[in-house]
Amino acid sequence: MEGRTEAWLVLLILGPILLAGVPARGATVAPATLRQNGNQQFLVDTHLPLLFFANVYSDDLLFINTTSGETIADLHVGAAPMSLDLSADDSTLYAALSGDTKIAVIDIASRSVTRTIELGFAPWSVRHSRPDRLVVSGASDGLVHFINETTGATLATVRPYLSLAIVEAAPNGTAFLVIDVGTDPVKIQRFASINDTPTFEAIDDHDLGINFQMEAVNWEQGVIYLALGGPYGYGYGVEMASAVSLNRLGLLGTAPYPALTALSPDRQTVYLETFGAGTADTVWAFNTSTGARLGTVSLDSPIQFMGAAADGESLVVADPVRRVSLRPFLSAAYPAPDAVLGFSPAFIEAQLHRGTQLSGLSQVAIDLNGRSLNTRILTGDVLRADLDTAVTDGAQTVAVTLVAASGTISTQWNFTVDSTLPVPGVEFATFQHPSGFRIPVPTTWKRATNVNLNGSIFELELTGPSGNVVTTIFVDTDRDPTVREDPSYFQSAAQNISTIITSTDPGAQRFEGPTSRRISNHSALTMAFLGSDAVIFKIALVVDESEARYWLILLTVDAAMYDSVNPIFEHMLSGFQTFPTESSLTAGLTVPVLAILITGLTADAILIFWAIRKSNASSSARPVLPAPLDPTIAVEPCPNCKTPLGPEDSYCRHCGRPRSP
The missing domain is CATH 2.130.10.10 (YVTN repeat-like/Quinoprotein amine dehydrogenase)
Structure with missing residues (x-):
């Protein structure tokens, strides 16, 4: 014994x-307890x-x-x-x-x-x-x-x-x-x-790294790969030493902190797992002959053990034991699989997971209901296709395909659009204006009609929750003999809107649209812009050629609140209705709220709404621009951003702060 x-x-x-x-x-068990x-x-x-x-x-x-x-x-x-x-x-x-x-x-x-x-x-x-x-x-x-x-x-x-x-x-x-x-x-x-x-x-020459975790030896190529939890003057990564002389050969750099390493069955790839340091647990892959990084795989939970499967397609990790695929694949991002939306999405997104075996990428494509969409790859390997036409209510099928030298991969999922779907936690009441439109509005939002903003009349102003700015929705309508319900009109309108907004705010970026759609059985267009001050402007333009009339609906919202407010705005668009009227309307918009919110009262900003109203009237004369404010009215600047305030403004329409009492 x-x-x-x-x-x-x-x-x-x-x-x-x-x-x-x-x-x-x-x-x-966390890797720290290896x-x-x-x-x-x-x-x-x-x-x-x-x-x-x-x-x-x-x-x-x-x-x-x-x-x-x-x-x-x-x-x-x-x-x-x-x-x-x-x-x-x-x-x-x-x-x-x-x-x-x-x-x-x-x-x-x-x-x-x-x-x-x-x-x-x-x-x-x-x-x-x-x-x-x-x-x-x-x-x-x-x-x-x-x-x-x-x-x-x-x-x-x-x-x-x-x-x-x-x-x-x-x-x-x-x-x-x-x-x-x-x-x-x-x-x-x-x-x-x-x-x-x-x-x-x-x-060895006493020059290798510290905090040893584990190693893998490629005897065929004569290299030792070391997973070392701390650097020794060289940084973090797979440290290499000769299996013959034990001389240090270099470092294949990764994020902190290396914990696990393994070799592929054919010894052509070495894998290193890192954890912590504010980053997701990740597996890094390197070519053992060239040292080239082949890709990374993010892990959904910490691992404590790792080895390469015999099939070369995955890693085997624990604990618990499971496979981690090394092959590239696609997954749904937006809309989520089987999601039910109360509005047409402005875009479709899929996530590309490159794995360690993707090479020679040549083509990506997103199809919606069999129709190919213009697809691009964004930062973070997000595949995105903007919808140039809104989808109608019903089941929708997304198919995503990626073609590469390493092979073709694809994925498919479904979602549903139901414009009658209520917005959870929000009650609506129908508002009707004598100028000829009805729209569902949130019952808890502040509502004002025929608002005089610096000499221009808005038929409806809604004020909602506040973030860095007050959430507002404005509706403006007027007659315009130049409006047309045809693609060229909206194409010109979209281009003019984009040009003027980005010239007014060079940091503004369009992130939705232009998307053509039908609103109240009329041709319509929606676009959304992210301003440099993290304010989102979403514009809906509806035209009725037979009545020579337009309706402009503008949402202004803090970017951080967009995901919660946008379903409300879309529900309002879905319920928006127009009807004929013989009433005499006020003069159209002259000092546009969108421009005020972006830059304050400037003459150039007035052109934003002018572009919308006159976007297809190339022969129309440029309007005479009025002074930003009536000079007989005392002008009080916003105490926060110094934007001029009108006499009836209770808060600044640029920064959202209340005016001084």
């Missing part, structure tokens, strides 16, 4: 290292869809199908299996029982322990070397042993540099590495093992 007692004393001493991050089966064993209890078969996962708590070895994620066997192997390795022919698995003094030998085909190898010391790390030889580091004696597999006899020993070590062995059995896991910077030694007396060959 002496060896067994010694082994358990080792576990007590090394408890904080050994057990701090070992989860109970099915638990999820053990100092290089995660050697997690081994993905590079030829078969199998994962071998040792559980130090239950003394079990799990056989997991990496395709389905199903546990196909749960084998009791012995006390605290801490390190696993496959034989050269992949038929046998070795498990170092760190809670005992043995190596368990498992037959993979029968999933059974065929025998145990008595060592006489508690093992920490095991690697299969040449036939009938194992390299085993000891937890109890601090030595690295060259072992006769048949007898368990120690043929020779070498010492780690300073502390507890893990080992790696060349597939051909000619050399092995001893990696100290408790020193900063990490220390690596190389020993030749051609015969039963290993000889020292090299040690």
